[in-house]
Amino acid sequence: MVNKLLFLLLISCLFISATSNWNKSFQKWPAPIQKKTKYSSTASFELGRALFYEPLLSADSSISCSSCHLSYTAFAHVDHATSHGIQSHIGRRNAPGLFNLAWRAHFHWDGGVKSLTGQAINPLTHPDEMGNSLEEILARLQKNDTYRSAFEAVYHQEEIQTWMLLDALRQFSISLVSKESFYDKVSREHASFSEQQQKGFALFEQHCNQCHTAPLFFSNRFESNGIQIDSTDLGRFEITGSEADKGKFRVPTLRNISHSFPYMHDGRYKSLKEVMAHYGQQLQLNDNQQKDLIAFLKTLTDTTFLMNPQFQYHTLNQ
Ligand code: HEC
Ligand code: HEC
Numbered sequence: 001m002v003n004k005l006l007f008l009l010l011i012s013c014l015f016i017s018a019t020s021n022w023n024k025s026f027q028k029w030p031a032p033i034q035k036k037t038k039y040s041s042t043a044s045f046e047l048g049r050a051l052f053y054e055p056l057l058s059a060d061s062s063i064s065c066s067s068c069h070l071s072y073t074a075f076a077h078v079d080h081a082t083s084h085g086i087q088s089h090i091g092r093r094n095a096p097g098l099f100n101l102a103w104r105a106h107f108h109w110d111g112g113v114k115s116l117t118g119q120a121i122n123p124l125t126h127p128d129e130m131g132n133s134l135e136e137i138l139a140r141l142q143k144n145d146t147y148r149s150a151f152e153a154v155y156h157q158e159e160i161q162t163w164m165l166l167d168a169l170r171q172f173s174i175s176l177v178s179k180e181s182f183y184d185k186v187s188r189e190h191a192s193f194s195e196q197q198q199k200g201f202a203l204f205e206q207h208c209n210q211c212h213t214a215p216l217f218f219s220n221r222f223e224s225n226g227i228q229i230d231s232t233d234l235g236r237f238e239i240t241g242s243e244a245d246k247g248k249f250r251v252p253t254l255r256n257i258s259h260s261f262p263y264m265h266d267g268r269y270k271s272l273k274e275v276m277a278h279y280g281q282q283l284q285l286n287d288n289q290q291k292d293l294i295a296f297l298k299t300l301t302d303t304t305f306l307m308n309p310q311f312q313y314h315t316l317n318q
Pocket of ligand 2: 204207208209210211212222223224225227248249250251252253254257260262263264265266275279283293
């Protein structure tokens with residue numbers, strides 16, 4: 001009996017030490033910061049998705065949210081360094097990927113937007129993006145039978161209002177969750193890293209994880225990663241006016257990073273090789289170490305997410 005108890009104790013100690021080891025390298029996901037709203041349902045998701053792909057929302061009906069946020073590239077924009085809006089107006093920042101937004105405390109490269117619901121007002125009305133007015137958008141939607149009945153089904157009101165438009169867009173963007181990369185499979189012990197990926201992971205934990213913190217691979221902080229800053233974009237300083245924030249930007253996620261080029265707030269680097277050349281110089285990482293890190297970063301690609309047909313173009317009639 002005593003022997004049996006001792007044996008059980010030994011086994012449980014082994015188990016605890018194994019799980020604590022596991023936790024050290026593969027952190028559990030924290031609780032989301034942005035909560036679901038009470039309208040969360042399949043119908044509101046489908047309405048939000050249709051709106052996300054709807055060019056009618058822009059002043060000249062030429063572009064939709066998806067013109068700058070493409071599903072195959074993790075909802076980032078890969079054609080241009082900075083975003084292109086109506087009449088080819090050029091923005092000053094690189095469109096970030098859209099996923100795992102529920103875990104973000106603030107949005108945009110300078111964190112100037114705190115609410116995911118309110119965020120959409122910016123692209124809808126910004127002259128370099130969709131350049132429309134909220135009144136005009138609501139009038140267009142109200143005139144459209146399909147949208148009018150879809151809004152009514154979700155929000156139980158005949159007249160479409162701004163908050164409903166913003167809530168519906170949020171329902172779609174908050175549902176974009178990416179957590180099925182090769183890295184995630186390894187973390188669940190369903191796969192293992194190659195030797196090179198393992199080396200890259202070790203380098204990552206040593207040099208990168210303090211900012212790009214696993215398992216989200218971002219942090220809700222503003223940092224400088226040593227790139228040269230130009231005076232046209234001073235990042236977090238533009239929001240706080242504090243000297244200490246000059247040239248600091250939010251720490252972006254590295255999930256799906258091999259698909260969301262170009263890189264940095266202004267899209268200055270076209271490839272991960274160029275990004276690693278920058279960090280290599282900062283942190284004295286040789287060519288092989290840079291290659292190992294890239295091999296690790298590629299394990300953060302989640303093709304299930306990138307190819308998910310649920311997140312691709314649909315209208316309400318489909
Ligand atoms: C003309 C290109 C363009 C269009 C159209 C556009 N966006 Fe964006 N989006 C951007 C850029 C650029 C940023 C980063 C802005 C910044 O940092 O100042 C951004 C940021 C965001 C963010 C914040 C992401 C984060 O992690 O901080 C969300 C959410 C978002 N867009 C959703 C939308 C939605 C919804 C629409 C349609 C209503 C839309 N966007 C239309 C270019 C665009
Ligand atoms: C001190 C915090 C910090 C550390 C350490 C750090 N980064 Fe970054 N990283 C940032 C910030 C901030 C940005 C965005 C900078 C900008 O756009 O101006 C960034 C951007 C990036 C980007 C571009 C992301 C995108 O979507 O454009 C990649 C890739 C990247 N880092 C990889 C790494 C790797 C690999 C390491 C380790 C070798 C590392 N970082 C270490 C803070 C950090």
